[in-house]
Amino acid sequence: MMKRIVSALAFAAMLALPAGAMADSVKVGLIAPFSGGFAIWGQQFQQSIEAFQKVNGTSAGGNEIEVIYRDAGGPDPAKSKQLAEELILRDKVKFLAGFAFTPNAMAVADLITEANVPTVIMNAATAVIVRKSPMYVRDSMTLPQQTGPLGKWVAEHGYKKVYTLVSDYGPGHDAEEQFVKTYTANGGTIVDSVRAPLSTTDYAPYVENMLQAKPDAIFIFMPAGPPSIAVMQEWDKRGLKAAGIPLFGTGETQEVFLPAIGEAALGAITAQHYDVQADNEQNNLLKKTLTDMFGKDTVPDIASVAAWDGMRLIYDAVAKLGPDADGKAYIDFMKGRTVDSPRGKFMIDPETRDVVQDIYIRKVVMKDGKMVNETFDTIPMVKDPWKAEHPE
Amino acid sequence: MTDRAAAPGLAAVRAPAAGRWLAWAGHVTPWVIAIIVFFTAGGYLSLGTNALIMILFAMSLDLALGYAGIVTLGQAAFFGIGAYAAGILAVNVTADPTAGLVFGTVVAALFGLFTGALILHTRGVTLLMMTLAILTLLFEVANQAGSLTGGDDGLHGIRMDRVLGLFRFDLWGKTAYLYTLVVLFGWFLVAWRVVRSPFGRSLDGIRQNPKRMRAIGTPVWWRLLAVYSLSAAMAGTAGALSAQTTQFVGLNTLGVFLSGIVAVMLVLGGTRRIYGAFVGAVIYVVVQDYASKINPYYWMFIVGAMLIAVVLFLESGLMSLVDAARQRIERALGGPGAR
């Protein structure tokens, strides 16, 4: 215990040394993938943050906010931790942000606790992450938060038998578990639950098996990219859609990915916390600024929204508490805070520091020659069910 | 093909004082630099530790690939096994760093022995494919065995005890760096001796002409198996160090990308030059870090271009530049010492 206090004091003493020219400048270290197979996450984060700073200026309450971007490459916890260390010790960031992947987010837990650095998770979706350090705040979502309400919704709308297919990795397991739990609790029957290896290229056999099992509906969870594109194409072309077997999912049909899937996606029903079509002030600002800055085809997705809102949290915290407040004070500020977001309103749960938000049920339709997700039902202010079911 | 590092004795004979002094200085330099880095790196110490681990990893590949000619893109298998073994031990049994280090090394060596026995009779691209297939299988196993490995989320909750009961792993990474440096030095001595031993010489022959070696009675297959297992052990240590210093193990430690990257490091620096691993690993780690900070999207361009340039223009890797410099200095200092 003594050693911890001593090292914390030593660290604090180190921080007290002059940091550089701009004593007012508040640095935010954003760790995300900018290269490799997941580069789109980093790009969405960065574009959204630049848009935010264009609209809201680069200072909050008179303090300059500077974002430093670092490429974690992919799921690489060692690199993520190394970058976080450099950002904290060398660049003296006051906040960390980003984290597209759970392992990368988890790797910095001890570090941010010891260094007292508030960390805004903008994507990593495994429910338990925020428990690993009191310095985490998440403004994106958890998978149980989406698939739990979806399971209940599907059961309540007359689909008696469902076949689930998810990718065999953490988020897939999370999504499947919660869906199955609420779906069966509300009277549904699971025909089969299959987990496909993440490295799968051809999903035809998996979808064929689903067709043969003749369910009322199918539930999938695939990372957005080749897996989700492949599964949705097969759902359409293999005749499941035509046979009246609807597809339920979460993030697979976001507008930014729809062009690559094509018309095969029409009719898919998903549960998400962000509706790109939503007509509210923040969303209109986000969309317009993005297209102004980066071209007419720029479309926001959940990464963009999380980054936009994450900056809002940081800006507000710094404006209220100034640039040199204690890390925990910033966290306390964010606890219980409600934010006007492009997704509507969301709140940071004061107990769990996780996001509480509306979940929209929407369907992919063709509107004015473009494919969009149209919301037709809303489940208000959903807390992450996993934490409620697994108390500490 | 002058291989100066392979014949230090000759150099000593050729140019008494200057040559010996230069050789000695050359050997000491990397370690002196490492110590200097320790005192000056500040917030970058973590990067330094990572570089040291990669040096060890690249050195292991040099033994198998550079000296013995075993073309493998599956070296990450041993790194990953060492990492997971050390991590799982720390989480479930004991968090003593030395125990984890030994455990990781031994498990990786055994795996090397087992898979080597299976595939080392093949050659060329077939061997390459085998190593890739084994690596991919191992990746899937680690992904599936979630309760043990954490699966896709990674193995977290590794909290290491003090090194030798004395040195705590601190926030700054100082203990981690020195710990890694000591282990690296230990393995370096082993590698140096092995490469200069008769066993090591025979590897040279095996790489160049296995048939002839067999004809003169060398037990080729056994030698290959031995060096493959040794290389696996070394890579396993590197993996264990990674798990212990970052206190986390991700599936990427079993990734094909990592295997490719370590091969890149080795060739950049120069194969069959133990120090090639040093130069290559440090250059790659530093360039990748620097380039990705300048432009996170396009650092691959810089590294790729560098690779192409090195292969086309600097056949023996960057170490050949060091050689050239050394020759110049020797010529200037020692007269007859130069070739």
Add this chain to the structure above:
Amino acid sequence: MSFGLTILLDGLAFGMILFLISVGLTITMGLMRVVNLAHGAFAMVGGYVAAVLTADGVNYFLAVLAGMIAAGIAGGVCEVTLYRPLYRKGELAQVLLTIGLAFVAIAALTLVFGTNYKTVALPDYLESPVDLGFRVYPAYRLFLIAVGLALAAVLWVVIDGSLFGARLRAAVDNRKMAISVGIDVNWLFTITFVGGSALAGLGGAIGAGMLPLEAFYPLRYLVLFLVVVIVGGEGSFKGSFLAALALGIIDTLGKYFLPEFAAFVLYSVVILLLLWRPHGLVPPKAVA
């Protein structure tokens, strides 16, 4: 019965994609003995060109052809500038240079096209399902099978039946002899590399429905391409045809009957196949 047929068709289609993209690599690896890890980059180039053209409304087949030509040109340029010096240097140098080339290609494509996924727009009749009598089946997959078989037939005629093919086979089997007999091996290599890259471009463009296009494409699918080539036997397009079929069907079977362990099935089979036939299903004649 119809289930068995479905598995066969699915396996065939997947195998054909593998064949389409990998056959070019087989030929170049077999002929030039160059380990070309950047092969996927040429496939990607073909795919992207086709994607851009179809997005602008160009006819599908013309777009694919354009993709092939673009990939072929890219291949020709690279061969003359980068690959020629590689023939003498060992396997390791080739592996490393081509990895570097793949990196450069990925970064360049990211610069031009960004990080999102692209697809090649299929004509309507390929989009919709086809009624086969016993079931409805995606037309696209039948198209893949047809193209794969047609390509195999064309290659058979060209490589086994023509003078060019004879020279090619001669140079593969015994390069020194071929040179001494007067075959211009340099020219042959360039032409072959252009052909191999064009084939890759064809595979990338036609296969985009199953392997979506994105900047990381060359590395994402690299192991898959290598598996087909090495299991098939370098230099033998028959071998790669067989290997692609076998792997496609085995992988599909694995997914049907052991869905969670399909990846294990595939790679275990690869290891077993290579232990049984270390030089591939159809080994090169001159194993030197």
